[in-house]
Amino acid sequence: MDMGSLWNFFGLPDPEGTSPDSASPPPQAAAAQQPVSLTASQSEETLAQSPSPAPTLPVNQEPDLSRLRTPPLGWNGPVTPDGEAFHDLGVxxxxxxxxxxKALRYIAPDVMKRIPTTAMLERVLQGDTAIVDLRSLVHMESHQMACRREIKHMADHARVSVFSLDSEDKLLMIPGQNVVVDMQKHELGLTPLL
Structure with a gap:
């Protein structure tokens, strides 16, 4: 198998520009059909007896342009001798x-124990996902409920849902606009881990 057909076997253009049709045919094996002798005089006689065909060179033969492909529009990379686009994978x-x-934002209550829901709403509408941590409000159950209501009101305004990431509802996730949350294949909270 010559290299031209190997390149074509893999669907690649021949890097030397020769097509399998224009490759020279194998030489005639007329001398191979006669018995081989060990003396030089007989081999000279057999060479003199067998007429060798004169090599024919193509005269003004135009290349077959029907098989050539043009590179894609806007191609600025290398081109093979056949005119096809060459994708050098080493470059x-x-x-x-x-x-x-989009970003993932971690939000915790500030020094005054407030949640910045107005700024959170802007970020959620831009596509950011917010994780709100209410664990710092340990002994303030009524304030935790007020923060949850405020977060729920903000999420309703943004038309997104609020998800609880733990069993005590102290770690909340608000996905951003156009963020997909898979609700079928998830396990939230610590109970499934135990």
Whole structure:
């Protein structure tokens, strides 16, 4: 198997530009059909007896353009001798890292034990997911309930749901706008772990 057909076997263009149709045919094996002798005089006679065909060179033969492909529009990479686009997998290209447009925000009550629901609403509408931690309000059960109601009101205004991440409802998650939460395949709280 020659290399041209190996390249074509894998669907790649031939890097040398020769097609399997234009490859030279194997030489005639007329001398191989006659018995081989060990003396030089007989081999010279057999060479003189067998007429060798004159090699024919193609004269003004135009290449077959029907098999050539043009590179895609806007292609600025290397091109094979056949004119096809060549994808060099060894070339490393640096792309600008895209700035993330969504974030995960951790929110805890401030010094005055308040939750900034107005700023939280803006971030949730932008697509950020908020994790609200009410565990610092340990001995303030009524204040925890007031914060939960305020968070629920903010989530209703943003048209998203509030999810509890623990069994005491002290760690709450508010997904951002266009954030998908799988509610079928999750286990929340510490009870399933025990």
């Amino acid at each position: 490393e290209r640096q792309r600008r890292p895209q700035l993330p447009n």
